[in-house]
Amino acid sequence: MEALTIYLRKINIYHTSPCFAEAGKIRVKARLSDDISEIMPYLNRVVKNANYNEHAPNLTMFKEFRMITLEPENLILIKALNDTDARQVLDWLKDLINETAERKTEIEPLYASKKRPHPLQLYTWLPRINCKQCGEKSCLAFAALLSVGQQSLDRCLPLFTDDYQEQKTVMIDLVDALGHDISNYIDGGV
Amino acid sequence: MAVYFDNAATSYPKPEAVYNAVEYFQRQVGVNPGRGTYQKSREADGIIFDTRSALASLFKISDCSRIVFTSNVTESINLALKGYLIKGSHVITTAMEHNAVWRPLKVLEQGGDITLSLLKCPSGMAFNPEELPELIKKNTALVVINHASNVTGTIMPIEKVGKICRAHNIPLLVDAAQTAGVYPVDVQVMHIDLLAFTGHKALLGPAGTGGLYICEGIDLMPLKEGGTGSESLLEMQPAHLPDRFEAGTLNAPGIAGLGAGVKYILEQGVEKIRQHEIDLTEYALLKLKQFPDIVIYGPQDAPSRTGVISFNFTNIAPEEVTYMFDEVYDIMARSGLHCAPQAHRAIETVELNGTVRISFGVFNTQAEIDFLISALEDLANA
Ligand SMILES: Cc1ncc(COP(=O)(O)O)c(C=O)c1O
Ligand code: SF4
Numbered sequence: 284m285e286a287l288t289i290y291l292r293k294i295n296i297y298h299t300s301p302c303f304a305e306a307g308k309i310r311v312k313a314r315l316s317d318d319i320s321e322i323m324p325y326l327n328r329v330v331k332n333a334n335y336n337e338h339a340p341n342l343t344m345f346k347e348f349r350m351i352t353l354e355p356e357n358l359i360l361i362k363a364l365n366d367t368d369a370r371q372v373l374d375w376l377k378d379l380i381n382e383t384a385e386r387k388t389e390i391e392p393l394y395a396s397k398k399r400p401h402p403l404q405l406y407t408w409l410p411r412i413n414c415k416q417c418g419e420k421s422c423l424a425f426a427a428l429l430s431v432g433q434q435s436l437d438r439c440l441p442l443f444t445d446d447y448q449e450q451k452t453v454m455i456d457l458v459d460a461l462g463h464d465i466s467n468y469i470d471g472g473v
Numbered sequence: 474m475a476v477y478f479d480n481a482a483t484s485y486p487k488p489e490a491v492y493n494a495v496e497y498f499q500r501q502v503g504v505n506p507g508r509g510t511y512q513k514s515r516e517a518d519g520i521i522f523d524t525r526s527a528l529a530s531l532f533k534i535s536d537c538s539r540i541v542f543t544s545n546v547t548e549s550i551n552l553a554l555k556g557y558l559i560k561g562s563h564v565i566t567t568a569m570e571h572n573a574v575w576r577p578l579k580v581l582e583q584g585g586d587i588t589l590s591l592l593k594c595p596s597g598m599a600f601n602p603e604e605l606p607e608l609i610k611k612n613t614a615l616v617v618i619n620h621a622s623n624v625t626g627t628i629m630p631i632e633k634v635g636k637i638c639r640a641h642n643i644p645l646l647v648d649a650a651q652t653a654g655v656y657p658v659d660v661q662v663m664h665i666d667l668l669a670f671t672g673h674k675a676l677l678g679p680a681g682t683g684g685l686y687i688c689e690g691i692d693l694m695p696l697k698e699g700g701t702g703s704e705s706l707l708e709m710q711p712a713h714l715p716d717r718f719e720a721g722t723l724n725a726p727g728i729a730g731l732g733a734g735v736k737y738i739l740e741q742g743v744e745k746i747r748q749h750e751i752d753l754t755e756y757a758l759l760k761l762k763q764f765p766d767i768v769i770y771g772p773q774d775a776p777s778r779t780g781v782i783s784f785n786f787t788n789i790a791p792e793e794v795t796y797m798f799d800e801v802y803d804i805m806a807r808s809g810l811h812c813a814p815q816a817h818r819a820i821e822t823v824e825l826n827g828t829v830r831i832s833f834g835v836f837n838t839q840a841e842i843d844f845l846i847s848a849l850e851d852l853a854n855a
Contacts, residue, residue, distance in 0.1 A: 296515050307704045307711070364713040365703045366507055367538045370522040 290384035292316040294358070294373045304350075304361050311360045311369045320355040324392035325383050332462030337394050345462030346372050348432040400457045402430040408453045410441045430461060437467060475803045476841045480834030481623050481651060481781045482807060483673045483680065487734060491677055494733035498726040506725055507702035507716075517725055524732030525715070531735055531743065532668060533659040534686055541718040542684050542728060546650045546671035547573040548696070549685035552718065553646050553667045554578065554617070556693030562587045562614035565605065567629065569594045569622045569816045574648055578617070592618075597625040597771035597783075597820040602633040606641070613643055620658070621651040624816035624830065625771025626754075626781030628656070635664030644691060650674060651779055654735070655750055655835070657743050666691055675746075675834070677738065678731030681724045687714065697721065746835050750780040753833045753842060757782060760846045764853055770820040770828060780833035785822065789852060791829045802848045806831045 298312040323342045327335035333344040342353045349372055352359045358376075363369035383390065406426035417438040419425040428434035436458050437443065442451050451468075459465045477485050498520065506517035521542075529537035543549045554577050558564065566578060568591045581587045590608040592600035605616070616638050621628045631647060638645040644666035649658055653668075654675030660668055665686070672682025687693060695710050699720030704711040711717055738746060755775035761767055761784060770783045785791055791808035798804040809827040810817050817823045831845065 296519070297512070299510055299515065299518075307707060309703070364538075365701075365711070365716045366518050367522060367525065367715055368713065370519070371526075371536070371538060374526070 289381060290317060290322065291319060291377055291380045294377050296369070296373070299366065299369070302361050302363075308362045308364060309366070309369060311363055311373075313358050313360070313373060315356045315358065318355045319353065319380060322380060322384050322387070323353065323355075324394050325387055325390045326353075326380065327397070328390050328393040329383055330379075331459055332399075334397050334399060335393065336396055345432065346375065347462070347464065351376065397460070400430065400460055402427045405429055405454070405457055408450045408457065409439060410447055410450065412441060414441060416440045429458065432461065432463070436463065436465075474841075474844065476805065476837075476844055478804060478806045478831040478833065478837070478841075478845065480837070481674070481779075481811075481830065481832030484675060484677050484834045486836060487677050487679075487730070488737040490733040490737055491679070491730045495679060495726050495730040498729035502725075502729075505702075505722055507723070520729045520732065521723065521725060524728045524735065527732055527735040527739060528670075528684065530739060531654070531658070532670075532686060533661055536689070538714045539689060540684050540686050541715040542682070542723055543718075544681050544724065545673070545683040546648060546669045547683075549669035549671075549683050550574055550617075550646070550648060551577050552685055552693065552696045553669060553687075554581065554615075555696060557644070557646075557667075557691070558587055558614055560586045561612060563590065563610045563612045564588070564615050564617060565590045565592065565608050565613060566617040567592045567594055567600055567619065568819050569597065569600075569624070569627065569629075570617070570619055570813065571623055571648065571650065571816075572812045572814070573650070574617055574619065575813075575815055587614075594622075594627070594816075594819045597622065597627055597816065599627050599629050599772070599777070602630045602637060605634060605637050609641055609643065613641070615644055615646055617646045617648070619648040619651070620653075621656070621779045621781075622771070622813070622816050623651050623781060624811050624813050624828065625783050625820060626651075626778035626832075627771045628652070628777055628779060631665070632663045638666075639664045644688070651781065654738050655743070655746055655779065657747065660686060660688070672727065672731040672734070675738075676731060677734030677835070679727045682727040682731040685718070687718075693718070695720065741835075749835060750833060751775045753837055753839065754778065754780050754782065756839055757831070757833075757842050757845075760842065761849075764849060766853060767849070770822065780837075781830065782832070783820070783822075783828035783830045785825060785828050786852070791825065791827055794829045794852065797852060798848060801851075802844070804845055804848060 293316040294313045296313045300310050302308040302310040327333045330344050335342045344351050349362045406423055409422040411422045413421045417425045455465050455468050502517050504513045506521045525537045525540050528540050550573050564587050582589050594600050646667040647665045649670045653670035666688040668686040672678035673680040695718050697720045698710045701716040703716050766787045768785050772778050795806050795808040798806050807830045822828050
């Protein structure tokens with residue numbers, strides 16, 4: 284189904300380079316065919332892990348481990364796996380922006396910037412027993428990697444036992460805000 | 474009038490958009506995708522991506538990075554078989570396979586790497602999927618099936634096979650050389666784990682294009698290692714698709730043309746193309762059946778087959794028929810074994826030197842079939 288009014292027609296990649304953030308991945312710069320400033324506060328509302336800065340303006344968000352920084356007519360995508368992956372993400376983003384624009388009247392724009400959970404905040408809610416079952420040296424190390432998307436919450440096995448039910452609920456909310464996929468955790472747990 | 478009835482070998486002509494896309498790529502883009510950081514190279518990347526995502530829409534594949542380009546279905550099948558099968562595996566296939574499946578399987582079997590079991594296709598009819606569970610062994614690693622025979626056009630019951638394979642947790646590799654582009658293929662509904670296709674037949678692309686869809690969760694060893702334009706420092710082949718299986722310079726002009734072919738199919742609608750094929754096949758079958766001296770092989774009704782018809786005169790050799798077609802009528806059709814001796818064993822035509830095969834494409838017309846029939850009438854009365 285073609286949308287009636289297309290808000291953003293095209294995202295054109297104009298630069299590709301190796302990613303500084305992570306070896307083996309790529310960083311892509313692209314131009315947007317249309318100015319999306321007006322849609323940013325709406326995206327900020329619908330994308331859980333989005334963070335909007337009204338003054339710049341810009342909006343950062345995550346697609347799994349990949350990070351996207353949107354400006355009114357430009358974007359930077361980092362940590363894409365390869366060219367195909369980058370283009371798939373940009374196709375997804377274009378659809379997301381167009382769908383958001385189409386549903387604009389139903390969405391309450393959000394101008395405030397949301398805070399990304401700090402690694403220490405994540406740490407507070409972990410079991411903090413340094414049992415190393417997650418493969419990391421300590422709960423703190425695990426929290427740090429979690430906050431940058433390089434660990435997955437379900438690797439902390441103790442958290443998913445009956446002893447840590449309350450902590451688990453809070454942690455799921457926190458990683459949700461970080462943009463992790465939490466569908467595995469809410470459908471009855473791991 | 475020249476009539477082309479060899480679309481099962483390769484489709485001809487192609488939609489105008491295909492010629493234009495190849496020419497545009499060669500003249501206006503002309504550079505390698507995935508290698509550079511300059512504008513034209515990114516345009517090339519974009520064209521490759523568009524073809525990949527058009528193919529994904531056609532086959533209902535949700536993640537287009539799971540489609541890797543190859544030079545034809547033969548390479549796709551070799552990659553799937555040699556990249557997946559390990560020593561000691563048992564493989565189930567059919568008695569109607571093209572040499573593209575048959576030969577690599579036979580080489581693996583003769584090397585002592587695998588054992589084979591066959592689903593029988595008596596008289597070129599589709600095998601009975603209920604016989605599949607009886608062939609499954611503890612070490613059955615793969616089921617390999619052509620979606621439709623290139624000799625008789627017989628359409629195989631892929632969806633039923635897919636269900637059985639899923640229930641037994643055995644991956645299914647489908648050779649869709651004869652169906653991709655002309656018959657609806659849905660990897661989800663059909664439970665296809667590995668879909669091998671070629672670009673130059675009903676997908677309407679140029680020769681030298683093809684691909685393999687690799688379902689998530691299936692890990693293959695690459696057939697070849699080399700440059701991918703990504704992760705160059707890595708000494709091993711990159712782990713991520715599609716780069717893992719696309720070492721070496723891609724056939725970018727061909728892929729550009731293939732993209733135009735697939736977009737043409739998506740615009741027309743594969744159901745509409747299939748209906749056109751059924752209409753032509755039904756008409757041709759009806760007319761051919763009026764010849765008392767002609768034997769038609771395989772299913773006798775159009776919906777059970779693609780637009781491929783193999784037949785023989787009881788009293789004229791197939792190569793003589795196609796010779797006359799060519800010399801006198803300018804009709805292009807093929808006689809012989811069509812690279813599928815197995816299928817000819819099934820219909821018992823090896824001793825006859827095969828069959829006469831006519832195969833329709835999206836641009837064939839009923840008038841062309843009438844012309845063929847008048848040629849056959851001349852031959853029958855000679
Ligand atoms: C069923 C089938 N499999 C495989 C092939 C091989 O195709 P290609 O030569 O494009 O690899 C063909 C076509 O000749 C075919 O009809
Ligand atoms: S598994 Fe959980 S509790 Fe154990 S060290 Fe890792 S983060 Fe800490």
